[in-house]
Amino acid sequence: MSSLFQPIAAQAADAGETHAFGALTLDSGESLAPITIGWKTYGTLNAAKSNAFLLCHALTGDQYAAGTHPVTGKPGWWSSMVGPGLPIDTNRFFVICANVIGGCMGSSGPHEVNPKTGAPYGLSFPVITIRDMVRAQAMLIDHLGIDTLFCVAGGSMGGMQVLQWAASYPERVFAALPLATAARHSAQNIAFHEVGRQAIMADPDWAGGDYAAKGTNPKKGLAVARMAAHITYLSEAALHRKFGRNLQNREALSYAFDADFQVESYLRHQGLAFVDRFDANAYLYITRAMDYFDLAADYDGVLANAFRGTKTRFCIASFTSDWLFPTVESKKVVHALNAAGANVSFVEFATDKGHDAFLLDMPEMFQTLRGFIGAAAAARGI
């Protein structure tokens, strides 16, 4: 598979594996063949194959959850949570993280070359859903010879995948850990995604999605999309604490449109850093998948029906200042799990760090999740 981004430390970091699978029929009715999945593993699968721990990444994440990212050279997105001796202990568990289909880190997506045409898919790539992502992951888990996953965990869009895993394959998920997520994408969240998509499509370099062939890259549009989205990952209190109205490298207002304020400079940096590692069309496809997510819709509109008879033990977690996936959305999932008679824990963590808190260094979260994971591992005999 081609790679959009040149690894900056290819020798230093293990880039993981890719494999081309057979056809996958998508929710849209289209078929994707072959389907390629890129993934990374940490730790060792035990002889009983009972210690597999699947991580599902968020919108802009990838398979590099722990250790050093082979493209950016930075720590993986959950390196505070995943590693030797950490709550998701790679000495104890065989941790698997796959790039979602539709993504741009080695799994089939709009950036990848369509084997049938020899050219990048672009907008000819079929629209995919969260359930399609999970189906693809299930093909990978089959490929790895694993019957039951000890745990499936993830935050935000990763949490949506966790819920979908638990609903679609209840007998294959011993424990489920969805963080900062919802069983359906809200109107407000769809609205923010639409702003991001329109920013990308308004960039002339997007070229109707055909920028790979045209030799352009809609970096400005993608950066604006990232800037708008990034605000939703934080909180008013955190932005104020971090930046206030502080000026950036100047003593007075410029009376112009430079980045006078630190918060502007910060956002511009976030946008610029993002376009170096992400594909604009992938951003369109993955945001669309999140928009389409409504787990109850597949179960007669009754969320509890998605979990009837489940033996999976759940731990739902939310964060007080997360206004993108607020606690009330997690509570809806908890209520549905209660109605289904499921074994469920639910914790809310007090923080002003907003939606991204699940990715951050949060000792209380680590301690609590360690408790849940430890008790589940004891019950699983790991």
Added chain:
Amino acid sequence: MLAKAPPLRQDLVQIAEMVTPSSRVLDVGCGSGELIEHLARAKNVDARGIELSQAGVNACVAKGLPVIQGDADTDLADYPAQSFDFAILSQTIQATHKPKAVLEELLRIGKRVIVSFPNFGFWRVRLSLALTGRMPRTGSLSYAWHETPNIHLCTIADFVALTREIDAAVEQSLAVNEGGDVRELTRPGYWDNLTAEGAIFLLSRRAS
């Protein structure tokens, strides 16, 4: 995970004795999880909890206990009928907004219901009010009137009357006395209502 634990509160010991091994239990107002931890370890019970305080919930989950943040007044409606063998409300009913509705919900969710509560008819409480003219502050009721979470206190006689009103069968009833000793409630109970500091009731829905 579930290693050593401090000794259980006296009323929790009594409640634990009422619970059948390997049954399904919901502890409403489970605090930091002492009872469900004990039931899971000592009686192989599938024990779950609801707790109002988020700090209590997080402490429970950190111990590996399946507990959710929730409110007895509002969050019991989710649970299917008869989905637990025992629904437990220990030292919590007096803090609910609608004790009668909560009790009826518990009798719907649980095949049996265990309730423990402080007895406002206890002689020290009566004497305190009679002699000082101020709201009583005794051992198990130690809050000032304006900051107490105990908004619906009752006596043993009041509770017995409520069980009749909602047509619940009393399968067992215990008086918890000063010093922690426990005995069966006697009928008609005037003496127990005066001498018991608290009570524990095992209820079930009367067969209709």
